[in-house]
Amino acid sequence: MSAHAIPFEKYHGTGNDFLVVDASAESVGDRAAFARAHCDRETGVTAADAVGEGSPPGTPTGRRGADGVLFLSVEERFDPTRVVMTLVQPDGSTATMCGNGARVVALWAHERTGDREFMIDTQAGTRRAFVNADATAATIEMGEPTFDPRRVPVVRDGALADEPLIDEPVEGLRVTALNTGVPHAVSFVDGGRDALDDPNRIDEIDLDRVAPPVRHADVFPDGANVNLAAVVDDGSGDGPAVIDQRTFERGVEGETQSCGTGAVAIVAAARRLGLIEGDAAVSRPPGGVLEIEVPDRGHATLTGPVAHEFSGTLPVDPR
Numbered sequence: 452m453s454a455h456a457i458p459f460e461k462y463h464g465t466g467n468d469f470l471v472v473d474a475s476a477e478s479v480g481d482r483a484a485f486a487r488a489h490c491d492r493e494t495g496v497t498a499a500d501a502v503g504e505g506s507p508p509g510t511p512t513g514r515r516g517a518d519g520v521l522f523l524s525v526e527e528r529f530d531p532t533r534v535v536m537t538l539v540q541p542d543g544s545t546a547t548m549c550g551n552g553a554r555v556v557a558l559w560a561h562e563r564t565g566d567r568e569f570m571i572d573t574q575a576g577t578r579r580a581f582v583n584a585d586a587t588a589a590t591i592e593m594g595e596p597t598f599d600p601r602r603v604p605v606v607r608d609g610a611l612a613d614e615p616l617i618d619e620p621v622e623g624l625r626v627t628a629l630n631t632g633v634p635h636a637v638s639f640v641d642g643g644r645d646a647l648d649d650p651n652r653i654d655e656i657d658l659d660r661v662a663p664p665v666r667h668a669d670v671f672p673d674g675a676n677v678n679l680a681a682v683v684d685d686g687s688g689d690g691p692a693v694i695d696q697r698t699f700e701r702g703v704e705g706e707t708q709s710c711g712t713g714a715v716a717i718v719a720a721a722r723r724l725g726l727i728e729g730d731a732a733v734s735r736p737p738g739g740v741l742e743i744e745v746p747d748r749g750h751a752t753l754t755g756p757v758a759h760e761f762s763g764t765l766p767v768d769p770r
């Protein structure tokens with residue numbers, strides 16, 4: 452292991468946790484190896500790697516490792532300030548977009564610049580981001596979700612080649628396929644987290660068993676993140692719809708505490724299937740509460756809490 456260590460910071464948005472490295476100040480030659488080593492849930496980064504000020508161990512996620520490394524560079528010569536974001540995942544792959552990661556980027560950039568509005572350059576496009584007045588939450592414009600099979604992407608032969616994949620069986624789950632910056636499969640189940648009497652409720656499903664065949668199905672040439680969703684309130688009364696969420700993430704190859712592109716995908720799919728009323732909804736992944744808007748046209752938005760956990764240094768070459 453090389454002795455050379457670089458500064459990092461750890462943040463999370465609704466339990467989706469990320470290491471942040473300032474890519475304009477630090478150079479990491481092998482980003483995939485860095486992410487694989489330090490994101491590992493058994494041997495990766497811990498609060499014990501923290502130095503200086505920051506929250507003590509027992510921080511909100513409190514777990515070893517992370518769901519990815521955000522390599523960021525701020526470009527203050529633009530107005531609003533731009534931040535170039537690259538997310539390298541625990542398996543070493545790069546994701547084109549990450550909703551909770553982009554919310555972390557906004558808070559990180561706010562803490563550096565004092566600004567509240569940013570343009571974040573992702574591989575899925577440039578996204579506007581806002582930090583709230585007391586810097587406890589951030590909103591991201593997420594682009595327009597698409598069900599277009601060429602853009603999810605979904606690949607099928609013959610007459611189905613140009614058809615979107617809507618509420619159809621794939622490897623044992625009924626799913627709807629769409630892209631919200633990254634590919635998602637959404638499967639609606641009956642009981643929400645609190646429906647304790649329902650044997651089919653969302654938390655009774657063995658996601659680590661049912662998701663991988665869908666995630667690797669031939670119809671998804673780039674793979675897919677796999678979401679379970681239960682409509683708890685359809686939004687026909689007072690207030691927005693409420694949906695419980697669980698997501699198995701490509702690149703993490705496991706369930707995460709929260710997924711922002713997944714939350715947007717669930718709300719967009721629920722609208723498409725006529726399961727909810729209105730264009731605003733609340734999604735409740737295990738790690739917290741996200742607010743989503745999916746208007747008929749234009750950007751979806753994603754809002755939710757985001758927090759700094761601790762700062763420290765890590766070996767740049769962990770092999």
Ligand SMILES: N[C@H](CCC[C@H](N)C(=O)O)C(=O)O
Pocket residue numbers: 467540545546547548549550551552633634676700701702703707709710711712713
């Ligand atoms: N957690 C992220 C999604 C990362 C995307 C990634 N897992 C992939 O598609 O490879 C989010 O909040 O949107």
